[in-house]
Amino acid sequence: MRIRIAQEFAEWRKLARAAVAKSIPPEAIDFYDPAYAGTSELFSAEDICSADLTQDVPDTRPHVPKSFMEMAVIAAYHNDPQRWNLLYRLLWRLQRQRELMKVQVDADVNALFRLAEQVRRDEHKMHAFVRFRRVEEQDGEERFIAWYEPQHHILKLAAPFFAERFAVMRWSILTPDGSASWEPSTKQLQYGPPVTREQAPSSDELEELWKSYYASIFNPARLNPDAMRGHMPVRYWGNLPEIELLPQLMTTAAKRVEGMVAIQAGKPSAAPFVPAKHTLTLIREALPTCKGCELYKHATHVVPGRGAGHAPLMLVGEQPGDQEDLQGLPFVGPAGGVLRKAMAEAGIADSDIFMTNAVKHFKFVQRGKSRLHQNPRMSEITACKPWLLAELDALKPKLVLCLGASAAKSLLGGTFGLMRDRGKVLSTPFAEHVMATIHPSAVLRAPDEEMRHTLYQHLLNDLLAAYRFVMKAA
Known part of the structure; x- marks a missing residue:
């Protein structure tokens, strides 16, 4: 039968x-x-x-x-x-x-x-290798058309992916087994008969833009021709405009890698000055030798962390201020006064905390006799990061509370949004539990009393939440 x-x-x-x-x-x-x-x-x-x-x-x-x-x-x-x-x-x-x-x-x-x-x-x-080309139809509207030859009858299986990814475009995918078209106005996929390669456009003006983009994101350090051939078989090459760039990109890969290594090697870092064994005493003794970035040249003192060696809560500020630089101690200036007041209201004792900064030297600009605070660049935060990681390793706190955006970015990355994510307990590769709040100096810079009160309450509430977390974890 x-x-x-x-x-x-x-x-x-x-x-x-x-x-x-x-x-x-x-x-x-x-x-x-x-x-x-x-x-x-x-x-x-x-x-x-x-x-x-x-x-x-x-x-x-x-x-x-x-x-x-x-x-x-x-x-x-x-x-x-x-x-x-x-x-x-x-x-x-x-x-x-x-x-x-x-x-x-x-x-x-x-x-x-x-x-x-x-x-x-x-x-x-198919998801990876379909390349659309722009054409102008008789009604003056643009449509993007792709020719593709799948190995199996997968057009109806794969087409919904393109409908979701390119929902605002008018597009068609042509294959020897059938065709699929998407109209944004109706939001419906329509399937039609098979077509030949000659019915698809061969190129368009967008291909040069795509090839420029592809060349810019090509990573020569990850070049692996055998793996590329495995993931991009020869049978698909005819539909990929970037293929014509690969011989040149592969030829110049070694020199580009050398350039990348040279740039990376030239970046400032405190790593050579950090002791191999991480104890708070050794870190404190080694810090004055640090020349990992340019900030040491103008600062009066390097400012190490300070606090109990067994403290469950680690407070990380941005960098020393004017008074911290002069005294060589963290949080002894006006912002430190705000922090101490909030800690007292939250019932946090000195024995519960260890205070430090993401950057250990004061960055400022001289204005007459005054030294005006300047925010450290991300490169300076990154250069000083080995000191902070060494302190984390030595202390192993139950929670790290970052004070301000610069401190938060040191552990949570450059895209971290302080006001969006403050008060949340997050995890990072550097510390299991990290929270961020505003810097005490933000309270001092508030434009009016109402804003000053609001910001202080944010700081106080986040300190309370952090303290409760470490007490619960004890």
């Missing part, structure tokens, strides 16, 4: 359920795809109409595990002409072997997994 299936899982599912219900064994039925049948076989006398198979079906429901359905839906997009018979054979066996899908060493189960994996891999490549 031969049954035609036209590349649609829903059609096979209906017919296969009917065949199982009628107890037709796999060896007695042949599901075939007419696209793979020879001319002499198209009108075989053994063919029966699918409508005949679905008539007078017994009222029974076959056992169809979820795991089988998930894999079968994907495998149905494969180009293997025997996929329908494989699916039916498994469906038939599952009526008697309910746990069959768990036996991955079974030949049929293994074959199903293999087909599904190959389809998923082909879908992934």
Whole structure:
């Protein structure tokens, strides 16, 4: 008995359920795809109409595990002409072997997994290698058209990805198996007949822009030609405009890497001055030798951290101020006074905290006899970071509370938003628990009393939350 299936899982599912219900064994039925049948076989006398198979079906429901359905839906997009018979054979066996899908060493189960994996891999490549080209249609509207040759029948599987990614564009993807088009006005995918390569545009003015972008993001330090060929097989090269850039990019990769290393080596860093063994005493003794960035040249003192060596709470400020620089101690100026007041209200004792700064030298600009604070650059925060990491390693606090944006960026990265994420306990590779709040100096800079009160309450509330966290963790 031969049954035609036209590349649609829903059609096979209906017919296969009917065949199982009628107890037709796999060896007695042949599901075939007419696209793979020879001319002499198209009108075989053994063919029966699918409508005949679905008539007078017994009222029974076959056992169809979820795991089988998930894999079968994907495998149905494969180009293997025997996929329908494989699916039916498994469906038939599952009526008697309910746990069959768990036996991955079974030949049929293994074959199903293999087909599904190959389809998923082909879908992934389509997502990666489709390149749209701009054309202007007769109505004056622009449309983006791509030609692509998938290995399997995955157009309907892959197209929804492009509908979501390029929802505001009018686009079409043309393949030898069919075409897919998206209209933003209707928000619907439409499928059409197959087309030839000649019906797709060969290039457009946007390709030069794309090639410039590709060249700018190409990382020569990660060049691996064998891996590139594995992920970007030759069969896809004809549709990728960036391919013509690769010979030159690969030829110049070594020199570009040398340049990157030279730039990296030239960046300032305190790392050579940090002692190998991280104790607070050794760190304090080594700090005066630091010349990791230019800030040491103008500061009076380097300012080490200060506090109990067993403190569960570590407070990290931005950098020393004028008074801190003169005295060589953290948080002894006006901002330190605000912090001390808030700590007293929160009931935080000196024995509970260790105070330090993300940057250990005072950065300022001289105005007459006054020294005006300047925010450290990210490069200076990064240069001083090895000292902060050494202090973290020596102290191992239960929580780090960053005071201000510069301190927060030292541990939480340059994209951290202070007012958006203040008060949240976050995790970083450098400390398991990190929280951020405003810097006490922000209270002093407030334009009016109302704002001053609001900012002080933010600081006080975050100090209370941090203290409760470390007490609860104790």
